[in-house]
Amino acid sequence: MSTAVLEEKHSESPSQPPVINDFSIHVATANGSGSMSSNNILMRAIFQMGIPVSGKNLFPSNIQGLPTWFTIRASKDGFVARRRDVGVLICMNPETAHEDVRTVTPGAAVIYEESLKLDTLRNDVIFYPVPFQKLVLELVSDGKLRRLAVNMIYVGVAAWLLGIEMAEIEKAVARQFKSKAAAVEINMKAIRGGLEWAEKNLAKRDAFRFERMNATAGKIIIEGNAASAIGCMMAGVQFLAWYPITPSSSLAESLIDYAGKYRLDPETGAPTLSVVQAEDELAALGMVLGAGWAGARAMTTTSGPGISLMAEFTGLGYYAEVPAVIVDIQRVGPSTGLPTRTMQGDITSTYNLSHGDARHILLLPGSVQECYSMAMDAFDLAERFQTPVFLMSDLDLGMNNWMADPFPFSDRPLDRGKVLRTKEELDAHIAKFKEFARYRDVDGDGIPWRTLPGFIDAPAATYFTRGSGHNERATYTERPDDYKNNMDRLARKFETAKSYVPRPAVSDGTGARVGIIAYGSSDFAVEEARGLLGRKGLATDYLRLRALPFTPETTAFIAAHDRVYVVDQNRDGQMYDLLRLEIGGDTSKLRSIRHYDGFPLDAETVIEGIEAGEKN
């Protein structure tokens, strides 16, 4: 039994202390070479051994043949952020092999195709040459299957090297190939082949290995986009218009998949989610506004370039007050930028999207759980405030694999906002307020009431929606006072939103003088950084923003600390700027940490930023 074998071999291994369940495996391949399944199987097997894992796919903006890296981070303490140091490198891509080897940490284990002769490159890492090409010829008869099978061989080798239990690998394989017997068999054959060859021919000399623990029981692994898709579906989204764009396409596509199963009318079998693949993002948002105006929970999902194209329609939605949910899976901009790299670069432009005076509600999910729950919040807020609401996720959160507890079902009643749906509701409204005036602030919260086209057969029910000047009765006006009153009401409405948006997540009260403010996918690196800083004796409090506009907690948090570091994954310190505007007065206690090279944020960057700041 392989683990047994491992035990002995380990006894032979040199003195360096073993590293257990706390390192990263870095697999370098070319995209389109089918390595994805192998990597998933590795990750799954480790996960099933009860070890916390996260998986990050660093892929190029093309479809086949360019370098791709998949990193599996195992962390007994449950840290999931990107980590700079690499414990185990699996080198399958000749193009990048040399650079890949150069960048691993001393002491790392490097599995590579023998013929690449990498072992001359360094002498501070442990090399495991493997004759992958030879092995695959022996193991797989069908030539067509070899390109994929070769990737399974490294699974076997890694299993041997790191002590991944074969039983779990088998489970993972079965799951991966939906137990298609043939596929399962040939892949297992390749994996076993790799493992057996390694047993016979390799001696374990590195320090890395896995040992079963019990930290993943009952947990799920999911991508943020799938989580958001589930959230949208559970929130009862009724209309989706979208235009394909990386990294947001997978959100629309998994929503369509799930809806195909869970959103069919029980009686008629007809879909209860209407989907349009629009001709572009401009049209997509136009359709969403049409559907929202008609009374549907409507959404679109896109990335930066789409957000830019939605600027005009967003202004219409804000000013004519039409609910809409817009998901922005942020990628590296400006312009086309790096479509397959991550960033938090759209904060400023989205918060102020549109010419003229406009402000929008932004939700900032910081985990896959929140990709799910905030998707639901977004629809409630959009209908409550009759305005476009943006869910600001990013590529790291959206397209990478994250471990999480199963999402809780929400039986919170949907907030459909101030809508007069029936003649009775309309009459009651009129009885109370004399008339129905679409844009009148009868409740003092800045939010007017609305009717829906075709719902009520009564002259008093209708109004005219327009992006040009309108008064409380929704009739055309160019009067200065009408315009100003309306814009002031919109500002009042935005004030009201502050008591509805998700509150920030605050961990303080430790008496620490240093505070950290971050948002979105930065959370993982920040939490890890706090841990490490703590061990170094630097205590920090932490506030994670979960929405714009800001809420009082944030100003209070800043007031309560001497120095507050704001972590942005963009060049211009976009959230840092918005925070400075928010607190006003003396802003000098705020400091900016910026990460913007397209890679997910890592703890080191945060630590370096804070330590540098604390020196001066």
Add this chain to the structure above:
Amino acid sequence: MSTAVLEEKHSESPSQPPVINDFSIHVATANGSGSMSSNNILMRAIFQMGIPVSGKNLFPSNIQGLPTWFTIRASKDGFVARRRDVGVLICMNPETAHEDVRTVTPGAAVIYEESLKLDTLRNDVIFYPVPFQKLVLELVSDGKLRRLAVNMIYVGVAAWLLGIEMAEIEKAVARQFKSKAAAVEINMKAIRGGLEWAEKNLAKRDAFRFERMNATAGKIIIEGNAASAIGCMMAGVQFLAWYPITPSSSLAESLIDYAGKYRLDPETGAPTLSVVQAEDELAALGMVLGAGWAGARAMTTTSGPGISLMAEFTGLGYYAEVPAVIVDIQRVGPSTGLPTRTMQGDITSTYNLSHGDARHILLLPGSVQECYSMAMDAFDLAERFQTPVFLMSDLDLGMNNWMADPFPFSDRPLDRGKVLRTKEELDAHIAKFKEFARYRDVDGDGIPWRTLPGFIDAPAATYFTRGSGHNERATYTERPDDYKNNMDRLARKFETAKSYVPRPAVSDGTGARVGIIAYGSSDFAVEEARGLLGRKGLATDYLRLRALPFTPETTAFIAAHDRVYVVDQNRDGQMYDLLRLEIGGDTSKLRSIRHYDGFPLDAETVIEGIEAGEKN
């Protein structure tokens, strides 16, 4: 001679002190009724009498039949901002007559169509009923011409009432109708008819009149859009792509007119300005980028909605580094808003236009002179910095009539920026820097060198322009360091721009503790407000911003004062926010004055804002 007559009549007028050359005439008509020529004639005649004037047209967003107001402000001190109080009202529009009368200042003179019977409305104003309809029947035989001629009658009546010299009116009429004898004759007949009727039937009882002075000799009257058009033409603009939109169309149209006369190749007679009326603003900017990339001085002109549609292409221009001049004649937004009302609402969205990290150069003309000169600056800056540059004018500046000194000719050599046009230049560059690398910062100012398609027949001359990740050699990259280096260089380039953009206009050193910061068309009201505040004993210093990014003068100015009032013509205090971000640290000395009802800013608003602020 009419003026003689006037003199006596005036002796009869009541005791209230005469108001000379310092009041506003408010003409209320319906648009499409042809009153524009009459108003121009009035304004011109007063101007020719040496009296400083300005003319503001408050028109609706339709073509015919809705209320329009034209205000001629005469100010011996040369103040030209909007003024709330109205001295003389000419009431030609029954629809608005009652409200118009209600809003004039006590003591005002009200000329109106007899049959409207307005004289019962108030007893604190002086009414001059005139039987316009009767008169026009007598004076004009041709029925078709009466609709227009009736407006000439009020010119005559006003001439008598206010002492406008007939000789100047004749000049103005000749000018207006390009001395088309027939037109001149019938219009003069109507004017004289009005004047003579007034002489016979009215007695001057109000205090307002004009007296010749000598403050306008050699001056011109022009709209800001025409001024910018002249600037663009003189700057040698080679390509214009535009899509019609109020209030910017007249800029494109007068540029086309002027170019038709002054921009034909002397040899071939062919145009040296290429013009495309694009299908929309998105395409317009795309064309401009194409032309700028090919080496032309290229521009587009638009307003808010167009700016929103240009967001994606602007990001491409910023990131791929292509020169472009974009004129934004701001109107009231968001969305369609009030197309015929003025605002400074696009500052934030334009400064940050595009998703991702982006910052743009904005020029802020504060007069027609600057509409002219900054149009020229814009092209130099765009080519120097290889980036989109925005000229931020507005409807008030762009479409209203302003008095100015004739524009000075600029023989400053055009700054075509860092372009390698010939094989020789390329070879020299390579000799100096080893190679031509499109995006390498060889000079340390963040600005790289560029070549133009089709100019140099040499492999080393070409490069590939793209909005996706590129390294110094303009080849595709997804490397984190390449991306970061490039974005850092762009930030450096923006730093360099600070020493090239127009400096603010500062008037300080008075030892005043209170400072005012304003920009664009706010200047007129601010200057007037300073004068009035001064008389009230409140001395103010003043800094007028002329561009973004900010330059050191601005920070210094703020540092040098206890309280600085920032005047914005928008709801959100957009420039106020950018200034708070600029100075950082303690921002509490900055205070925001906001005007956003669609009317041009007036001095009272500024005074009220400052006085309110100074109370606390």
Add this chain to the structure above:
Amino acid sequence: MSSTAEPKAPPVNRVGLTVKEYGGSKSTLCVGCGHDVITRQITQALYEMSIPPYKVAKMSGIGCSSKTTAYFADRGHGFNAVHGRMPAVATGAMMVNPSLLAVGVSGDGDTASIGAGQFVHMLRRNVPMVYIVENNGVYGLTKGQFSATADAGSKLKTGVVNDLPAIDLCAIAIELGCGYVARSFSGDMKQLVALLKGALAHRGTALLDVISPCVTFNNHDSSTKSYKWAKEHEIPIQEIGFIPFYEEISVDYEPGTTQDIELHDGSHIRLRKLRADYDATNKAQALALCQEAQEKTEFLTGLLYVEPTKKDFLELSGLSRDPIVTMPETKFRPPKKALDEIMESLK
């Protein structure tokens, strides 16, 4: 009903409404603008078709033409979108509430210039709506610049000449398979109201390209979009009769000279051919006709092409006609068990 009405009382239609009750707010367009004439015909058609006004969704973009949706049926909701983007907004609304009757009014600039892309995709999808282009060859609201439907060689009052060929919206629509394509003239009220009724009864996109002179900027003699020119050059290809589903239809017509088309609601369109053997149901013929008209710069009006059985976007998308917006929450909000199932699959 109308028969039983009081002698004095104004006539009412089958839903008991007078034509007045299909009116809207006062027009702010120029006196004599072709658009106002079309507004009246739309009002009339809605009335005569007895359409419950509250079910009418009035869609438009930006322009003088686009303003007109405020001038009729103010008992229905209206949506004045941004310039050139009405098709998207209408698509979204109709996909969630097909019980609405979308009446879209646009201009030639709004449709053929900035709107060309959305126009093409609306047609391709066959979005259920009446789409009226009030075509005057210029941008009226921005003071008369040429649009993409201005004929080559036509001249503005200012002397500016248009050098580019006109986009033939009908030809494009036919090419893209639109099932109801008509050209008309705001001066030809009888024809227009008949075409409008047919359009209201049609399922899928019904395009009406209506020449509608801009009296202020494009009604002079050198214009090919003036009342004068249109009156002098209009050549109707059919005499158009509309028989609503609730009326008996006479069967006595000579098949050769008359074409009878049944629409999905059972209404009929009767085309008395003025052009021998022109078959309005034949796509190839329709395309050839447009082509011929372009070459000869003929102004042919009538129902150029009709294909009443085409699937609209809802059918193509497999949606039921039961509006998604009126479904009970239970139908569009999945139960806990659905979520649990998904969570299981992710463990």
Add this chain to the structure above:
Amino acid sequence: MSSTAEPKAPPVNRVGLTVKEYGGSKSTLCVGCGHDVITRQITQALYEMSIPPYKVAKMSGIGCSSKTTAYFADRGHGFNAVHGRMPAVATGAMMVNPSLLAVGVSGDGDTASIGAGQFVHMLRRNVPMVYIVENNGVYGLTKGQFSATADAGSKLKTGVVNDLPAIDLCAIAIELGCGYVARSFSGDMKQLVALLKGALAHRGTALLDVISPCVTFNNHDSSTKSYKWAKEHEIPIQEIGFIPFYEEISVDYEPGTTQDIELHDGSHIRLRKLRADYDATNKAQALALCQEAQEKTEFLTGLLYVEPTKKDFLELSGLSRDPIVTMPETKFRPPKKALDEIMESLK
């Protein structure tokens, strides 16, 4: 020249360059992608036409197809614009420097979906450029969703079916008066290279709609854009020969079966008809042909329509061919006198 070249040396063209010197950087597309085949034909055509590579302006949008402009003629400048908006960028460049030869490469998503509006207006303006659509019916770069040229009923590997009709880019182009409209297949290299040469010699927009299979997402059997389907269904309507202006042209051909078209630079296209009496210069016939092909879902390739004398956008705009960008400053910067004159008029 090539005759005088050393035996060993690779052949060179009339401007003394080898075909290698028309190459670009290494393709990053999938092995077997149709686009790479087209890239090779473009390279070949540029070489055979002896076009000075530094005069080539390579224009594209965003997509796998749009990437390919980096894979040929890297001695020319390239501009990879934003998605769907290449026509505008090309228009601006050509209007200020018509001495460039614009070669645009786009995809079906880039052109027919997001780009439909700009595509229409580029055609209407007859912007001088070669516009190649590498048509695979899907969005390759975003992993294979259907585009607007996917045929109704075609199915993805995932089982997703496309319900909407395909936009026929050639039919639209002909309708809008494009002067050179061809359809081809990346598998038919001989035809493609001939059509490309003709396009390079044509003045005005030359559209090539080239079926170019996406081997990764749309090359399966249920696809109508696969190599297999295209090979099996391609019906060339002509055999195409290209005779450059500098070569003698033989006059011996039978007018009935062969059509000879002279292009503005004196080159000739020889069309040997495979379809009796199809006249590629007849717009009505061309439209009818497309219509017929759509109905029968026939895959007809060849030069569908050609009208070599149409004015391009420069002529229509009254611009000279002398590039504005190379004019001396004195020609585009008015003298003081001009300004003074204007100022006088404003006093």
